[in-house]
Amino acid sequence: MVRREARDCDVQMITFEKTVKQAKILNPLKGFQEDIITFEYRTDPLTRRNTTIIKGMLNYVSRFLASDESLLNSLVEKTRVNCPFCPESVKDKTPMFTKDFLEEGRIFVSDAVVIPNLLGHAERSILVVLSREHYLNLKDFTSKLIFDGFKGGVAYLNRLSQVEPSICYPVFVFNYLTPAGSSIFHPHMQILVRDRPFYLVNLQLRKSKIYYEHGKSSYWSDLISKEKGGERYLFETNGVEWLVPFAPLRGLNEVQAIVRGKSNLLELSNEEWTGLANGISKILQYYHREAYVSFNIILMSGPTAKHLDYFDVNLRMISRPGIQALSFTDAWALPYLLWDGEAVEEPERLAERIRAFISS
Secondary structure (H helix, E strand, O other), X not given: OOEEEXXXXXXXXXXXXXXXXXXXXXXXXXXXXXXXXXXXXXXXXXXXXXXXXXXXXXXXXXXXXXOOHHHHHHHHHHHHOOOOOOOOOHHHHOOOOXXXXXXXXXXXXXXXXXXXXXXXXXXXXXXXXXOOOOOOOHHHOOHHHHHHHXXXXXHHHHHHHHHOOOOOEEEEEEEEOHHHOOOXXXXXXXXXEEOOOOHHHHHHHHHHHHHHHHHOOOHHHHHHHHHOOOOOEEEEEOOEEEEOOOOOOOOOOOXXXXXXXOOOHHHOOHHHHHHHHHHHHHHHHHHHXXXXXXXXXXXXXXXXXXXXXXXXXXXXXXXXXXXXXXXOOOOOHHHHOOOOEEEOOOHHHHHHHHHHHHHO
16 A cells, blocks of 8 residues: 655745555464554655655664663773773873964863874864763763863864865764764764765755755755644754754654754854754753663764855764664664665654653
């Protein structure tokens, strides 16, 4: 059975498209009775990327999302030994900027420490050590901790824009704990800057420009107008809008944020950085309530050298599987090689739970 919903919004050109399909099986868990599995193929309204929503999958994978507390605690203690980011080691065991770039060698903002990456992922690859503590529960990622890390990153970007203005496409990246791809437990953030945008940023820039040229309005502004107050909308804080995306990229508790009217990270005010930090902290508190310990965040920017009327700074964050001896991962062939998205539940259900948590 196939049903198709294509809802043209009042706002220029944005559509939320989904195709509903079903499969029949004889289910051994139900005495081989006939069972129906429902799928939704959703199309991202900007990029047109497909995401498959598998109804009921969250119940199946939930056993892999919790962590073995004994194993986690053991890894925390093992990785604490010789950790280069712990306060007693950070000045002796981490790289420094060259004096022609930064006379002081490192940037300090409260407990945050900004250093070059020993082995980077771009021509300018930077780390921000976020905390003096070696390990944090997700509920302990405070707004201040995140804000200080952001401000350290902005200080670096300001210096880079003076010295090498052509390297102007930054992304801020959080990979917390090994399920999120981090080789170091200690809380930190990566800043990657290139002279060309990363693939997803480039795709958003190109599609946003096409949308703007066609309708003379910003996709991001129109999306907020369409979603605000709706079933996927979460909250607004300090000019930053938070929602669950219609077609998630990866789909484990994915949340999106949009900074209204600001196209690159150097345009953001302290108020907007606070809005991002507050929102991240709120979502991480929700993840903690659900017993998650690991997460990823990407904060995407247009070129820092100029303002773009058609693009807004935006963020995606997801939880990751738990730390278990089985080492289950959600990183498999469909998203990595086929480039499709997949979500284990309907975004609208996730948004409902987050709103209930925040209001409680």
